[in-house]
Amino acid sequence: MMIYKYYGDDSIYSIAVAEEGLPLVAVLEDMAQTLGYRLPVMSSAEFEANSDANILEDINSLDGAETAGVLVMADAEENSFLAIKAESEEAAERIRDIIEKNSRAIIEGESIGGAIPLDEELAVAQRKVYLEDYSKREKENVLTEERPFPLAAEAVVDLSESLMSLGYLKGTRGNLSLRFGKNNMLITPSGRSYIGMTGADIVKVNIETCEWEGDLIPSSEKDLHRLIFQAFPEARVIIHTHGPNSSVFAAARTPLELTGGLQWGEEDEEAEAKTYEGILPIADFAPAGTMELAENVVKAMKTPGAIRGALMSNHGLVCFGEDITDAFDLCRSIEEEAERTLNV
DSSP: OEEEEEEGGGGHHHHHHHHTTOOEEOSSHHHHHHTOSEEOEEOHHHHHTSOHHHHHHHHHHSTTOTTTOEEEEOOTTSOOEEEEEESSHHHHHHHHHHHHHHHHHHHHGGGGTOOOOOOHHHHHHHHHHIIIIIHHHHHHOOOOSOOOOOTHHHHHHHHHHHHHHTTSOBTTBSEEEEEETTTEEEEOBTTOOSTTOOGGGOEEEETTTOOBOSSSOBOTTHHHHHHHHHHOTTOOEEEEEOOTTHHHHHHHTOOEEEESOOOTTTTSTTSOOOOOEEEEOEEOOOOTTOHHHHHHHHHHHTSTTBOSEEEETTTEEEEEESSHHHHHHHHHHHHHHHHHHHTO
C-alpha cells in the first residue's frame, strides 16, 4: 500500500468540503460501498509530521476510515490536498473520482436544497455487502476462454465506450442493457471494468425469470433493468450512470426539469439537433441492487410528464431509449441539462 496525494484541480471539490468545514459523509451510494460512510479530515501539518508508514497506521485507526483508507487534508496556510491509500496509482485515481463526485454533490447540492446523507447504519451494511460480495466479482468475473455471443452484444460495448468518452461511466460503476428478442436482455456484467470489455463479457438474462447464461454474473442491477423492460414495451436500451452532474440532483433527492433547450449537434449541419422536454422524477430511496429500488424507479418513471427515466436517490441516473442512439442522446441531454441548471 502507498499514499497518493492530489492537489488543486485534481481534487477541487474534496478540498472545498474540507476547507469549508463540511462533513465529508456519503451522499452517494458508490462512496458508501467503496470507501465507507465518513472520511476524516486532518491538518496538513499533522499529516507531514508523520512518515508514510505511520500515516497508513493513522488512516486505519481513525474513526470511519478503517475500510476507506482515505484522508482529506486541509490547512489554511498551506496547499490543501487529498491523500489516498491504495495499492496502485490506478486504484487511487478510481477512489479519487468517487470522492470528488461525492464532494461535488455536497458543494453544488447546496444550490438546490442540499445533498441528503445516507443513513449511516445502512451505509455500513452496504459497505459490508460490497466487501463480501461485489468486490469479489471484480476479481472473479474474468474471461477464461472465448465463447460465442450474438453481435448485438458488441453494440452494448460500443455504447459503453461512447459513455466513457463523456465521463459518464468509470471503472465498474453503472450498467447498460439491450432488449434481445422477446424474452431476453443483454446486460453488462457485475464487477468488470468497461475498459477492455468485449461482446463476450455481456450476459444474456431472461427478463421474466432472471436466469442467465454463462459463467459471468450479470449486473447487480439486473432487476432494475428487467422491471423497466417489463413496464415499458417501447424500451429497447437502458442506461444507468453515475454522471457527475445528475449525481448532484440524486444526492439532493431533487427532480430535474428538461426544458428542451439543448441544441448540441448544431455545428454539424447534417446532424439532427436533439431536444427533450419533461420531468426527470426522483425515485424513493432503496439500497442499490434491491427489488425495492427497481420497483421505486418504475413507479417514478410512470409519473405524469416523466421523460423516460428517473433519478435514484443518493445513487444515480437511469433512462431508456427506443434504440441505442436515442438512449445515448437522452442520457447526454439529462447530464448537460443538469450541468446548465447548476450553473444558473
